[in-house]
Amino acid sequence: MLRSPRSHPTLARMSTVTTIDRLSEQNEQDVTLQGWVYNSRASGKIAFIILRDGTGMCQCVIEKNEQTEPFFGDVKRLPQETAVEVTGAVNKEERSVGGYELRVTGLKIVHAAGDYPITPKPHGVEFLMKHRHLWFRSKRPWHILRIRSTIIDQIRRFYNDRGYVLIDTPIFAPAAGEGAQTLFQVDYFGDPVYLAQTGQLYLEAACMAHRKVYCFGPTFRAEKSKTRRHLTEFWMVEPEIAFASLTDVMDVAEEFICSIAQRVLADHRDELIELGRNVEEIEAIQKPFHRMTYTEAADFLKGPKVKEYLERDLADKTARVAELDATIAELEETAGKQGVKQWQKDKAAAEAIDAREERSDLSEQITNIPHHVKLAADFQWGSDLGGSDETILSRMHDRPVFITHYPKACKAFYMREDRSDDRVVECFDLLASQGFGEIIGGSAREEDYDRLLARMKHEKLPVSEYEWYLDLRRYGSVPHGGFGLGVERTVAWICGLKHIRETIPYPRMMGKFYP
RNA sequence: UCCCCGAUAGCUCAAUUGGUAGAGCGAGCGGCUGUUAACCGCUAGGUCGUAGGUUCGAAUCCUACUCGGGGAGCCA
Numbered sequence: 001m002l003r004s005p006r007s008h009p010t011l012a013r014m015s016t017v018t019t020i021d022r023l024s025e026q027n028e029q030d031v032t033l034q035g036w037v038y039n040s041r042a043s044g045k046i047a048f049i050i051l052r053d054g055t056g057m058c059q060c061v062i063e064k065n066e067q068t069e070p071f072f073g074d075v076k077r078l079p080q081e082t083a084v085e086v087t088g089a090v091n092k093e094e095r096s097v098g099g100y101e102l103r104v105t106g107l108k109i110v111h112a113a114g115d116y117p118i119t120p121k122p123h124g125v126e127f128l129m130k131h132r133h134l135w136f137r138s139k140r141p142w143h144i145l146r147i148r149s150t151i152i153d154q155i156r157r158f159y160n161d162r163g164y165v166l167i168d169t170p171i172f173a174p175a176a177g178e179g180a181q182t183l184f185q186v187d188y189f190g191d192p193v194y195l196a197q198t199g200q201l202y203l204e205a206a207c208m209a210h211r212k213v214y215c216f217g218p219t220f221r222a223e224k225s226k227t228r229r230h231l232t233e234f235w236m237v238e239p240e241i242a243f244a245s246l247t248d249v250m251d252v253a254e255e256f257i258c259s260i261a262q263r264v265l266a267d268h269r270d271e272l273i274e275l276g277r278n279v280e281e282i283e284a285i286q287k288p289f290h291r292m293t294y295t296e297a298a299d300f301l302k303g304p305k306v307k308e309y310l311e312r313d314l315a316d317k318t319a320r321v322a323e324l325d326a327t328i329a330e331l332e333e334t335a336g337k338q339g340v341k342q343w344q345k346d347k348a349a350a351e352a353i354d355a356r357e358e359r360s361d362l363s364e365q366i367t368n369i370p371h372h373v374k375l376a377a378d379f380q381w382g383s384d385l386g387g388s389d390e391t392i393l394s395r396m397h398d399r400p401v402f403i404t405h406y407p408k409a410c411k412a413f414y415m416r417e418d419r420s421d422d423r424v425v426e427c428f429d430l431l432a433s434q435g436f437g438e439i440i441g442g443s444a445r446e447e448d449y450d451r452l453l454a455r456m457k458h459e460k461l462p463v464s465e466y467e468w469y470l471d472l473r474r475y476g477s478v479p480h481g482g483f484g485l486g487v488e489r490t491v492a493w494i495c496g497l498k499h500i501r502e503t504i505p506y507p508r509m510m511g512k513f514y515p
Numbered sequence: 516u517c518c519c520c521g522a523u524a525g526c527u528c529a530a531u532u533g534g535u536a537g538a539g540c541g542a543g544c545g546g547c548u549g550u551u552a553a554c555c556g557c558u559a560g561g562u563c564g565u566a567g568g569u570u571c572g573a574a575u576c577c578u579a580c581u582c583g584g585g586g587a588g589c590c591a
Contacts, residue, residue, distance in 0.1 A: 046548045063548075095549070120552045121540050122527055126583055182589075223589055236591060364585070438591065486591030
Protein backbone atom coordinates (compact mmCIF):
# COMPACT_ATOMS: atom_id res chain seq x y z
CA MET A 1 0.00 0.00 0.00
CA LEU A 2 1.41 3.38 -0.96
CA ARG A 3 1.43 6.13 1.59
CA SER A 4 1.05 9.75 0.71
CA PRO A 5 3.19 12.23 2.61
CA ARG A 6 0.11 14.28 3.40
CA SER A 7 -1.34 11.55 5.61
CA HIS A 8 1.88 11.54 7.61
CA PRO A 9 2.64 15.10 8.60
CA THR A 10 5.47 14.07 10.86
CA LEU A 11 7.35 12.08 8.22
CA ALA A 12 10.24 14.13 6.98
CA ARG A 13 9.83 12.87 3.45
CA MET A 14 8.17 10.17 1.48
CA SER A 15 10.00 6.87 1.39
CA THR A 16 9.30 3.31 0.38
CA VAL A 17 7.38 1.12 2.81
CA THR A 18 9.34 -2.07 3.37
CA THR A 19 9.50 -5.00 5.77
CA ILE A 20 12.24 -6.05 8.15
CA ASP A 21 12.97 -9.32 6.33
CA ARG A 22 14.05 -7.29 3.27
CA LEU A 23 16.33 -4.77 4.98
CA SER A 24 19.50 -6.51 3.86
CA GLU A 25 18.62 -5.59 0.26
CA GLN A 26 18.10 -1.96 1.21
CA ASN A 27 21.23 -0.94 3.08
CA GLU A 28 21.85 2.82 3.05
CA GLN A 29 18.38 3.52 1.61
CA ASP A 30 15.62 5.56 3.20
CA VAL A 31 12.68 3.35 4.05
CA THR A 32 9.55 3.28 6.19
CA LEU A 33 8.77 0.38 8.54
CA GLN A 34 5.31 -0.29 9.92
CA GLY A 35 5.16 -2.25 13.12
CA TRP A 36 4.85 -2.46 16.87
CA VAL A 37 7.19 -1.49 19.68
CA TYR A 38 8.55 -4.72 21.15
CA ASN A 39 10.74 -2.98 23.68
CA SER A 40 12.30 0.44 24.08
CA ARG A 41 15.12 2.07 25.99
CA ALA A 42 15.83 5.74 26.23
CA SER A 43 18.38 8.07 27.73
CA GLY A 44 18.43 11.85 27.63
CA LYS A 45 19.54 12.20 24.05
CA ILE A 46 19.30 8.80 22.40
CA ALA A 47 16.51 6.26 22.27
CA PHE A 48 16.30 2.69 20.99
CA ILE A 49 13.13 0.99 19.85
CA ILE A 50 13.04 -2.70 19.09
CA LEU A 51 10.42 -2.79 16.39
CA ARG A 52 8.64 -5.93 15.22
CA ASP A 53 6.67 -5.84 11.99
CA GLY A 54 5.52 -9.43 11.59
CA THR A 55 8.51 -10.39 9.46
CA GLY A 56 11.21 -9.87 12.06
CA MET A 57 12.72 -7.51 14.60
CA CYS A 58 14.75 -4.39 13.98
CA GLN A 59 16.36 -1.87 16.27
CA CYS A 60 15.46 1.73 15.48
CA VAL A 61 17.83 4.40 16.79
CA ILE A 62 16.63 7.91 17.46
CA GLU A 63 19.20 10.55 18.30
CA LYS A 64 17.93 13.82 19.60
CA ASN A 65 18.53 16.56 16.99
CA GLU A 66 16.57 19.21 15.07
CA GLN A 67 14.97 16.61 12.84
CA THR A 68 13.83 14.32 15.62
CA GLU A 69 13.08 17.09 18.13
CA PRO A 70 9.30 17.19 17.37
CA PHE A 71 8.75 13.57 18.39
CA PHE A 72 11.73 12.76 20.57
CA GLY A 73 9.71 13.47 23.72
CA ASP A 74 7.08 10.88 22.65
CA VAL A 75 9.71 8.30 21.85
CA LYS A 76 11.32 8.51 25.25
CA ARG A 77 8.57 6.52 26.87
CA LEU A 78 6.81 4.54 24.17
CA PRO A 79 4.70 1.85 25.80
CA GLN A 80 5.21 -1.71 24.63
CA GLU A 81 3.10 -2.64 21.55
CA THR A 82 2.48 0.92 20.44
CA ALA A 83 1.83 0.76 16.69
CA VAL A 84 4.15 3.06 14.75
CA GLU A 85 5.47 3.95 11.33
CA VAL A 86 9.11 4.90 11.36
CA THR A 87 11.19 6.33 8.55
CA GLY A 88 14.94 6.39 8.36
CA ALA A 89 18.09 5.15 6.72
CA VAL A 90 18.93 1.45 6.83
CA ASN A 91 22.31 0.90 8.42
CA LYS A 92 24.31 -2.32 8.66
CA GLU A 93 25.21 -2.61 12.32
CA GLU A 94 26.74 -5.60 14.06
CA ARG A 95 25.52 -4.57 17.49
CA SER A 96 21.86 -4.71 16.44
CA VAL A 97 19.44 -7.63 16.52
CA GLY A 98 19.27 -8.97 12.96
CA GLY A 99 22.38 -7.07 11.86
CA TYR A 100 20.59 -4.00 10.50
CA GLU A 101 19.13 -0.97 12.21
CA LEU A 102 17.16 2.09 11.21
CA ARG A 103 18.52 5.58 11.88
CA VAL A 104 15.20 7.28 12.43
CA THR A 105 14.31 10.62 10.87
CA GLY A 106 10.54 10.46 11.12
CA LEU A 107 7.98 8.74 13.31
CA LYS A 108 4.22 8.47 13.39
CA ILE A 109 2.31 6.89 16.21
CA VAL A 110 -0.50 4.90 14.60
CA HIS A 111 -1.95 3.79 17.90
CA ALA A 112 -0.63 4.40 21.38
CA ALA A 113 -0.91 1.21 23.39
CA GLY A 114 -2.06 1.21 26.99
CA ASP A 115 -0.62 -0.93 29.73
CA TYR A 116 0.41 -4.04 27.76
CA PRO A 117 0.07 -7.08 30.01
CA ILE A 118 2.88 -9.26 28.66
CA THR A 119 6.23 -7.85 29.71
CA PRO A 120 9.73 -8.98 28.69
CA LYS A 121 9.95 -10.70 32.09
CA PRO A 122 8.88 -14.30 32.77
CA HIS A 123 5.18 -15.12 33.11
CA GLY A 124 3.24 -18.18 34.20
CA VAL A 125 1.39 -20.51 31.82
CA GLU A 126 -2.07 -19.65 33.10
CA PHE A 127 -1.51 -15.95 32.55
CA LEU A 128 -0.02 -16.44 29.10
CA MET A 129 -2.80 -18.77 28.00
CA LYS A 130 -5.41 -16.26 29.14
CA HIS A 131 -3.63 -13.76 26.91
CA ARG A 132 -3.05 -16.15 24.02
CA HIS A 133 -4.36 -13.53 21.58
CA LEU A 134 -1.52 -11.20 22.62
CA TRP A 135 1.06 -13.87 23.37
CA PHE A 136 1.26 -14.59 19.61
CA ARG A 137 3.37 -11.44 19.36
CA SER A 138 6.13 -12.81 21.60
CA LYS A 139 9.15 -14.53 20.08
CA ARG A 140 8.59 -18.10 21.15
CA PRO A 141 4.98 -18.53 19.94
CA TRP A 142 5.90 -16.56 16.83
CA HIS A 143 8.58 -19.09 15.90
CA ILE A 144 6.48 -22.12 16.81
CA LEU A 145 3.45 -21.09 14.78
CA ARG A 146 5.64 -20.35 11.77
CA ILE A 147 7.10 -23.84 11.97
CA ARG A 148 3.59 -25.25 12.33
CA SER A 149 2.61 -23.40 9.16
CA THR A 150 5.56 -24.91 7.29
CA ILE A 151 4.81 -28.41 8.57
CA ILE A 152 1.22 -28.11 7.36
CA ASP A 153 2.39 -26.82 3.99
CA GLN A 154 4.76 -29.77 3.73
CA ILE A 155 1.98 -32.20 4.61
CA ARG A 156 -0.15 -30.89 1.75
CA ARG A 157 2.76 -30.78 -0.68
CA PHE A 158 3.86 -34.29 0.14
CA TYR A 159 0.50 -35.80 -0.83
CA ASN A 160 -0.33 -33.43 -3.66
CA ASP A 161 3.07 -34.01 -5.29
CA ARG A 162 2.53 -37.77 -5.16
CA GLY A 163 -0.86 -37.83 -6.83
CA TYR A 164 -3.07 -38.18 -3.78
CA VAL A 165 -6.55 -36.66 -4.09
CA LEU A 166 -7.78 -34.52 -1.22
CA ILE A 167 -11.10 -35.82 0.08
CA ASP A 168 -12.74 -33.71 2.76
CA THR A 169 -14.58 -35.94 5.20
CA PRO A 170 -17.54 -34.80 7.30
CA ILE A 171 -17.18 -33.27 10.73
CA PHE A 172 -20.76 -34.12 11.73
CA ALA A 173 -20.77 -37.89 11.84
CA PRO A 174 -23.07 -40.62 13.11
CA ALA A 175 -21.71 -42.71 15.95
CA ALA A 176 -19.55 -44.80 13.62
CA GLY A 177 -15.94 -45.11 14.58
CA GLU A 178 -14.75 -46.17 17.97
CA GLY A 179 -16.35 -45.85 21.39
CA ALA A 180 -19.00 -43.13 21.71
CA GLN A 181 -17.92 -42.02 25.18
CA THR A 182 -14.99 -40.14 23.68
CA LEU A 183 -17.12 -38.22 21.17
CA PHE A 184 -18.65 -34.78 21.49
CA GLN A 185 -22.38 -35.01 20.97
CA VAL A 186 -24.15 -32.29 19.00
CA ASP A 187 -27.85 -31.71 18.47
CA TYR A 188 -28.47 -32.06 14.73
CA PHE A 189 -32.05 -30.91 14.14
CA GLY A 190 -33.17 -33.09 16.99
CA ASP A 191 -30.95 -36.08 16.20
CA PRO A 192 -27.73 -36.80 18.05
CA VAL A 193 -24.63 -36.64 15.89
CA TYR A 194 -20.99 -36.51 16.89
CA LEU A 195 -17.99 -34.40 16.00
CA ALA A 196 -15.72 -36.60 13.92
CA GLN A 197 -12.71 -38.21 15.55
CA THR A 198 -11.47 -39.66 12.26
CA GLY A 199 -12.31 -39.45 8.58
CA GLN A 200 -10.96 -42.88 7.89
CA LEU A 201 -14.05 -44.89 7.07
CA TYR A 202 -15.17 -42.24 4.59
CA LEU A 203 -11.69 -42.16 3.16
CA GLU A 204 -11.69 -45.91 2.53
CA ALA A 205 -14.70 -45.41 0.26
CA ALA A 206 -12.96 -42.60 -1.62
CA CYS A 207 -9.72 -44.55 -2.10
CA MET A 208 -11.65 -47.16 -4.10
CA ALA A 209 -12.48 -44.30 -6.48
CA HIS A 210 -9.16 -42.41 -6.59
CA ARG A 211 -6.66 -45.04 -5.51
CA LYS A 212 -4.62 -42.65 -3.32
CA VAL A 213 -6.50 -40.12 -1.17
CA TYR A 214 -6.02 -38.11 1.99
CA CYS A 215 -8.05 -35.93 4.30
CA PHE A 216 -6.78 -33.16 6.48
CA GLY A 217 -8.81 -31.35 9.07
CA PRO A 218 -9.68 -30.92 12.71
CA THR A 219 -10.81 -33.88 14.80
CA PHE A 220 -12.41 -33.96 18.20
CA ARG A 221 -11.95 -36.18 21.23
CA ALA A 222 -13.99 -35.81 24.39
CA GLU A 223 -11.48 -37.76 26.47
CA LYS A 224 -11.14 -36.33 29.94
CA SER A 225 -7.36 -36.22 29.80
CA LYS A 226 -5.46 -33.39 31.41
CA THR A 227 -1.94 -34.07 30.23
CA ARG A 228 0.71 -32.33 28.17
CA ARG A 229 -0.06 -34.63 25.22
CA HIS A 230 -3.81 -34.06 24.84
CA LEU A 231 -6.10 -31.57 23.15
CA THR A 232 -9.85 -31.93 22.63
CA GLU A 233 -9.56 -30.37 19.17
CA PHE A 234 -6.54 -31.20 17.05
CA TRP A 235 -5.55 -31.56 13.41
CA MET A 236 -4.95 -34.85 11.74
CA VAL A 237 -3.87 -35.85 8.25
CA GLU A 238 -4.98 -39.28 7.07
CA PRO A 239 -3.80 -40.87 3.81
CA GLU A 240 -5.51 -44.01 2.49
CA ILE A 241 -4.11 -46.16 -0.31
CA ALA A 242 -5.71 -48.91 -2.41
CA PHE A 243 -3.74 -52.04 -3.34
CA ALA A 244 -1.38 -51.39 -0.42
CA SER A 245 0.03 -53.80 2.12
CA LEU A 246 0.98 -52.94 5.70
CA THR A 247 4.62 -52.44 4.71
CA ASP A 248 3.64 -50.24 1.77
CA VAL A 249 1.76 -47.98 4.17
CA MET A 250 4.64 -47.94 6.64
CA ASP A 251 7.05 -47.00 3.86
CA VAL A 252 4.86 -44.01 3.03
CA ALA A 253 4.75 -42.98 6.69
CA GLU A 254 8.54 -43.19 6.92
CA GLU A 255 9.09 -41.15 3.77
CA PHE A 256 6.49 -38.64 4.95
CA ILE A 257 8.05 -38.03 8.37
CA CYS A 258 11.52 -37.66 6.80
CA SER A 259 10.18 -35.09 4.34
CA ILE A 260 8.71 -33.02 7.18
CA ALA A 261 11.98 -33.10 9.11
CA GLN A 262 14.00 -32.12 6.03
CA ARG A 263 11.66 -29.28 5.13
CA VAL A 264 11.71 -27.77 8.63
CA LEU A 265 15.50 -28.04 8.75
CA ALA A 266 15.75 -26.31 5.40
CA ASP A 267 13.37 -23.45 6.27
CA HIS A 268 13.71 -22.98 10.02
CA ARG A 269 17.11 -24.13 11.23
CA ASP A 270 17.80 -20.83 13.02
CA GLU A 271 14.38 -20.79 14.61
CA LEU A 272 14.80 -24.33 15.92
CA ILE A 273 18.06 -23.25 17.53
CA GLU A 274 16.34 -20.18 18.96
CA LEU A 275 13.75 -22.51 20.52
CA GLY A 276 16.56 -24.50 22.09
CA ARG A 277 15.98 -27.58 19.93
CA ASN A 278 18.86 -29.98 19.41
CA VAL A 279 19.09 -29.84 15.61
CA GLU A 280 21.23 -32.96 15.37
CA GLU A 281 18.34 -35.00 16.69
CA ILE A 282 16.20 -33.76 13.81
CA GLU A 283 18.98 -34.43 11.31
CA ALA A 284 18.94 -38.01 12.61
CA ILE A 285 15.37 -38.48 11.37
CA GLN A 286 16.39 -40.64 8.40
CA LYS A 287 15.30 -43.88 6.81
CA PRO A 288 15.19 -46.63 7.89
CA PHE A 289 13.18 -46.26 11.12
CA HIS A 290 13.32 -49.06 13.65
CA ARG A 291 10.60 -51.66 13.21
CA MET A 292 9.53 -54.09 15.91
CA THR A 293 6.42 -56.13 16.51
CA TYR A 294 4.24 -55.70 19.55
CA THR A 295 5.39 -59.11 20.76
CA GLU A 296 9.04 -58.08 20.41
CA ALA A 297 8.28 -54.82 22.21
CA ALA A 298 6.58 -56.72 25.04
CA ASP A 299 9.61 -59.01 25.45
CA PHE A 300 11.92 -56.04 25.25
CA LEU A 301 10.02 -54.20 27.99
CA LYS A 302 10.31 -57.19 30.31
CA GLY A 303 13.96 -57.70 29.47
CA PRO A 304 17.11 -56.62 31.33
CA LYS A 305 17.97 -53.73 28.99
CA VAL A 306 14.91 -51.73 29.99
CA LYS A 307 15.51 -52.36 33.67
CA GLU A 308 19.13 -51.27 33.34
CA TYR A 309 18.14 -48.26 31.32
CA LEU A 310 15.58 -47.10 33.86
CA GLU A 311 17.95 -47.67 36.75
CA ARG A 312 20.62 -45.62 35.02
CA ASP A 313 18.01 -42.98 34.27
CA LEU A 314 17.07 -42.88 37.94
CA ALA A 315 20.71 -42.49 38.97
CA ASP A 316 21.30 -39.75 36.37
CA LYS A 317 18.24 -37.84 37.43
CA THR A 318 19.04 -38.15 41.11
CA ALA A 319 22.52 -36.81 40.41
CA ARG A 320 21.05 -33.95 38.39
CA VAL A 321 18.74 -33.04 41.27
CA ALA A 322 21.70 -32.84 43.63
CA GLU A 323 23.49 -30.66 41.10
CA LEU A 324 20.46 -28.40 40.83
CA ASP A 325 20.17 -28.10 44.59
CA ALA A 326 23.75 -26.84 44.70
CA THR A 327 23.07 -24.42 41.83
CA ILE A 328 19.90 -23.12 43.48
CA ALA A 329 21.70 -22.53 46.78
CA GLU A 330 24.47 -20.68 44.96
CA LEU A 331 22.01 -18.55 42.98
CA GLU A 332 20.03 -17.69 46.07
CA GLU A 333 23.19 -16.58 47.81
CA THR A 334 24.06 -14.36 44.84
CA ALA A 335 20.54 -12.94 44.78
CA GLY A 336 20.72 -12.02 48.43
CA LYS A 337 24.34 -10.89 48.64
CA GLN A 338 25.26 -7.27 49.27
CA GLY A 339 27.35 -5.40 46.76
CA VAL A 340 26.02 -7.40 43.80
CA LYS A 341 24.48 -5.38 40.97
CA GLN A 342 20.72 -5.47 40.85
CA TRP A 343 20.62 -6.93 37.35
CA GLN A 344 22.88 -9.76 38.48
CA LYS A 345 20.53 -10.42 41.36
CA ASP A 346 17.58 -10.46 38.95
CA LYS A 347 19.37 -12.84 36.67
CA ALA A 348 20.30 -15.12 39.54
CA ALA A 349 16.72 -15.07 40.82
CA ALA A 350 15.33 -15.88 37.36
CA GLU A 351 17.81 -18.73 36.93
CA ALA A 352 16.88 -20.03 40.34
CA ILE A 353 13.23 -20.15 39.27
CA ASP A 354 14.15 -22.15 36.16
CA ALA A 355 16.33 -24.47 38.19
CA ARG A 356 13.54 -25.04 40.72
CA GLU A 357 11.13 -25.82 37.91
CA GLU A 358 13.52 -28.34 36.38
CA ARG A 359 14.09 -29.80 39.82
CA SER A 360 10.40 -30.29 40.52
CA ASP A 361 9.91 -31.90 37.08
CA LEU A 362 12.79 -34.25 37.77
CA SER A 363 11.72 -35.19 41.26
CA GLU A 364 8.28 -36.06 39.93
CA GLN A 365 9.90 -38.22 37.25
CA ILE A 366 12.09 -39.84 39.87
CA THR A 367 9.09 -40.84 41.97
CA ASN A 368 7.48 -42.28 38.82
CA ILE A 369 10.44 -44.34 37.64
CA PRO A 370 10.00 -47.28 40.06
CA HIS A 371 6.36 -47.41 38.96
CA HIS A 372 7.45 -47.45 35.31
CA VAL A 373 9.96 -50.22 36.02
CA LYS A 374 7.18 -52.28 37.54
CA LEU A 375 4.75 -51.54 34.69
CA ALA A 376 7.35 -52.57 32.12
CA ALA A 377 8.43 -55.70 34.02
CA ASP A 378 4.84 -56.82 34.67
CA PHE A 379 3.76 -56.19 31.10
CA GLN A 380 1.30 -58.82 29.96
CA TRP A 381 0.95 -59.88 26.34
CA GLY A 382 -2.49 -58.76 25.24
CA SER A 383 -2.76 -55.43 27.02
CA ASP A 384 -2.10 -52.16 25.22
CA LEU A 385 1.19 -50.33 25.60
CA GLY A 386 0.87 -47.66 28.28
CA GLY A 387 2.14 -44.11 28.05
CA SER A 388 5.24 -44.91 30.09
CA ASP A 389 5.98 -48.00 27.96
CA GLU A 390 5.84 -45.91 24.81
CA THR A 391 8.06 -43.27 26.35
CA ILE A 392 10.63 -45.91 27.26
CA LEU A 393 10.64 -47.45 23.76
CA SER A 394 10.82 -44.02 22.17
CA ARG A 395 13.64 -42.76 24.40
CA MET A 396 15.74 -45.89 23.90
CA HIS A 397 15.91 -45.35 20.15
CA ASP A 398 17.70 -42.58 18.28
CA ARG A 399 15.13 -42.53 15.47
CA PRO A 400 11.41 -43.08 15.27
CA VAL A 401 10.20 -46.63 16.00
CA PHE A 402 7.37 -48.56 14.39
CA ILE A 403 5.53 -50.97 16.67
CA THR A 404 3.46 -53.39 14.59
CA HIS A 405 1.01 -56.30 14.96
CA TYR A 406 -0.87 -55.46 18.16
CA PRO A 407 -3.31 -57.92 19.71
CA LYS A 408 -6.73 -57.73 18.10
CA ALA A 409 -8.43 -56.78 21.37
CA CYS A 410 -6.65 -53.46 21.78
CA LYS A 411 -7.28 -52.24 18.24
CA ALA A 412 -10.21 -51.12 16.11
CA PHE A 413 -12.58 -53.51 14.32
CA TYR A 414 -11.56 -52.49 10.79
CA MET A 415 -7.92 -53.58 11.12
CA ARG A 416 -6.82 -56.53 9.01
CA GLU A 417 -6.34 -59.84 10.80
CA ASP A 418 -2.85 -61.21 10.38
CA ARG A 419 -3.41 -64.33 8.23
CA SER A 420 -0.45 -66.09 9.86
CA ASP A 421 -1.42 -65.28 13.47
CA ASP A 422 -5.06 -64.46 14.08
CA ARG A 423 -4.38 -63.15 17.59
CA VAL A 424 -2.94 -59.96 16.08
CA VAL A 425 -3.87 -57.38 13.46
CA GLU A 426 -1.76 -55.74 10.76
CA CYS A 427 -1.35 -52.34 12.35
CA PHE A 428 1.39 -49.98 13.44
CA ASP A 429 2.03 -47.07 15.74
CA LEU A 430 4.94 -44.76 15.05
CA LEU A 431 6.70 -43.51 18.17
CA ALA A 432 8.68 -40.31 17.75
CA SER A 433 12.20 -40.19 19.17
CA GLN A 434 13.37 -38.49 22.39
CA GLY A 435 10.36 -39.75 24.32
CA PHE A 436 7.75 -37.75 22.42
CA GLY A 437 5.64 -40.86 21.96
CA GLU A 438 2.99 -41.81 19.47
CA ILE A 439 2.50 -39.49 16.49
CA ILE A 440 1.01 -41.93 13.97
CA GLY A 441 -1.44 -44.79 14.18
CA GLY A 442 -2.23 -46.84 11.08
CA SER A 443 -3.11 -50.23 9.68
CA ALA A 444 -4.01 -52.42 6.77
CA ARG A 445 -7.81 -52.59 6.64
CA GLU A 446 -9.73 -55.83 6.65
CA GLU A 447 -10.80 -56.35 3.05
CA ASP A 448 -12.56 -59.70 3.55
CA TYR A 449 -16.33 -59.33 3.97
CA ASP A 450 -16.85 -62.35 6.23
CA ARG A 451 -13.95 -61.57 8.55
CA LEU A 452 -15.01 -57.94 8.85
CA LEU A 453 -18.63 -58.80 9.56
CA ALA A 454 -17.64 -61.39 12.16
CA ARG A 455 -15.43 -58.86 13.87
CA MET A 456 -18.18 -56.22 13.88
CA LYS A 457 -20.63 -58.68 15.39
CA HIS A 458 -18.05 -59.66 17.99
CA GLU A 459 -17.62 -55.99 18.92
CA LYS A 460 -21.45 -55.65 19.01
CA LEU A 461 -21.48 -52.83 16.46
CA PRO A 462 -24.86 -51.86 14.94
CA VAL A 463 -24.23 -53.57 11.60
CA SER A 464 -27.16 -51.91 9.83
CA GLU A 465 -25.54 -48.49 10.23
CA TYR A 466 -22.39 -49.77 8.55
CA GLU A 467 -24.04 -51.17 5.42
CA TRP A 468 -22.36 -48.55 3.25
CA TYR A 469 -19.01 -49.52 4.72
CA LEU A 470 -19.67 -53.23 4.12
CA ASP A 471 -20.53 -52.37 0.50
CA LEU A 472 -16.85 -51.57 0.00
CA ARG A 473 -16.18 -55.28 0.68
CA ARG A 474 -18.98 -56.40 -1.65
CA TYR A 475 -17.87 -54.56 -4.75
CA GLY A 476 -14.28 -54.97 -5.83
CA SER A 477 -12.69 -55.19 -2.40
CA VAL A 478 -8.89 -54.91 -2.44
CA PRO A 479 -6.13 -54.81 0.19
CA HIS A 480 -5.73 -51.22 1.35
CA GLY A 481 -4.52 -49.25 4.29
CA GLY A 482 -3.60 -45.89 5.70
CA PHE A 483 -2.69 -43.97 8.81
CA GLY A 484 -3.36 -40.79 10.75
CA LEU A 485 -0.72 -38.29 11.82
CA GLY A 486 -1.38 -35.91 14.71
CA VAL A 487 -0.15 -32.51 13.57
CA GLU A 488 0.25 -30.99 17.04
CA ARG A 489 2.25 -33.89 18.41
CA THR A 490 4.48 -33.66 15.36
CA VAL A 491 5.00 -29.93 15.89
CA ALA A 492 5.80 -30.56 19.57
CA TRP A 493 8.36 -33.20 18.62
CA ILE A 494 10.04 -31.16 15.87
CA CYS A 495 10.16 -27.99 18.00
CA GLY A 496 11.07 -29.90 21.17
CA LEU A 497 8.13 -28.55 23.19
CA LYS A 498 7.20 -30.31 26.35
CA HIS A 499 3.56 -29.22 26.15
CA ILE A 500 1.24 -29.62 23.18
CA ARG A 501 -0.75 -26.49 24.01
CA GLU A 502 1.93 -24.31 22.43
CA THR A 503 1.68 -26.05 19.05
CA ILE A 504 -1.77 -24.80 18.06
CA PRO A 505 -2.90 -21.16 17.89
CA TYR A 506 -5.96 -21.58 20.10
CA PRO A 507 -5.65 -24.77 22.16
CA ARG A 508 -8.85 -26.48 23.23
CA MET A 509 -8.30 -28.57 26.30
CA MET A 510 -10.50 -30.19 28.89
CA GLY A 511 -12.27 -27.34 30.66
CA LYS A 512 -10.58 -24.60 28.61
CA PHE A 513 -11.80 -22.74 25.56
CA TYR A 514 -10.83 -19.08 26.08
CA PRO A 515 -9.92 -17.10 24.06
C1' U B 516 -13.25 -40.77 37.47
C1' C B 517 -8.73 -41.24 40.62
C1' C B 518 -3.75 -39.58 42.73
C1' C B 519 0.01 -35.55 43.76
C1' C B 520 1.23 -30.14 43.89
C1' G B 521 -0.21 -25.08 44.05
C1' A B 522 -3.16 -20.10 44.73
C1' U B 523 0.24 -13.46 48.43
C1' A B 524 0.48 -6.22 44.35
C1' G B 525 -1.20 -5.81 37.07
C1' C B 526 3.15 -9.82 36.39
C1' U B 527 7.14 -13.20 38.64
C1' C B 528 8.12 -14.50 43.41
C1' A B 529 9.64 -13.88 48.97
C1' A B 530 7.96 -13.56 54.16
C1' U B 531 13.48 -16.52 59.38
C1' U B 532 7.88 -22.04 60.06
C1' G B 533 1.80 -18.75 64.45
C1' G B 534 3.65 -12.37 66.11
C1' U B 535 2.89 -4.94 62.32
C1' A B 536 2.84 -8.12 54.34
C1' G B 537 8.24 -7.36 51.07
C1' A B 538 11.45 -7.26 46.42
C1' G B 539 12.03 -6.94 41.23
C1' C B 540 9.43 -6.03 36.82
C1' G B 541 5.27 -3.26 34.87
C1' A B 542 2.66 1.84 35.61
C1' G B 543 3.64 7.47 36.86
C1' C B 544 7.53 11.42 37.57
C1' G B 545 12.82 12.94 37.21
C1' G B 546 18.07 11.82 35.44
C1' C B 547 21.52 9.66 31.84
C1' U B 548 24.46 9.86 23.99
C1' G B 549 25.17 2.95 21.99
C1' U B 550 21.34 0.38 24.93
C1' U B 551 20.72 -5.43 24.23
C1' A B 552 15.40 -8.44 29.89
C1' A B 553 19.57 -1.07 29.97
C1' C B 554 20.65 1.62 34.44
C1' C B 555 19.97 5.33 38.87
C1' G B 556 16.41 8.13 42.26
C1' C B 557 11.31 9.02 43.88
C1' U B 558 5.68 7.82 43.86
C1' A B 559 1.26 4.94 43.73
C1' G B 560 -0.33 -0.08 44.14
C1' G B 561 -2.81 -5.69 49.05
C1' U B 562 -9.86 -7.96 52.65
C1' C B 563 -2.88 -13.00 51.43
C1' G B 564 -8.45 -17.77 46.00
C1' U B 565 -13.62 -18.40 48.79
C1' A B 566 -16.30 -20.02 53.29
C1' G B 567 -15.90 -21.98 57.99
C1' G B 568 -12.81 -23.68 62.26
C1' U B 569 -8.46 -23.84 66.04
C1' U B 570 -5.82 -19.71 68.71
C1' C B 571 -4.71 -13.99 72.85
C1' G B 572 -3.07 -13.66 67.70
C1' A B 573 -3.47 -17.04 61.07
C1' A B 574 -0.63 -15.52 54.58
C1' U B 575 1.29 -19.54 57.83
C1' C B 576 -2.33 -24.98 61.26
C1' C B 577 -7.32 -27.92 60.19
C1' U B 578 -11.95 -28.84 56.98
C1' A B 579 -14.83 -27.99 52.64
C1' C B 580 -15.26 -25.65 48.02
C1' U B 581 -13.44 -22.97 43.51
C1' C B 582 -9.67 -22.32 40.03
C1' G B 583 -4.87 -23.73 38.02
C1' G B 584 -0.53 -27.21 37.20
C1' G B 585 1.29 -32.34 36.70
C1' G B 586 0.20 -37.52 36.24
C1' A B 587 -2.96 -42.34 35.75
C1' G B 588 -6.70 -44.41 32.63
C1' C B 589 -7.83 -43.43 27.26
C1' C B 590 -5.74 -41.63 23.01
C1' A B 591 -3.11 -38.45 17.63
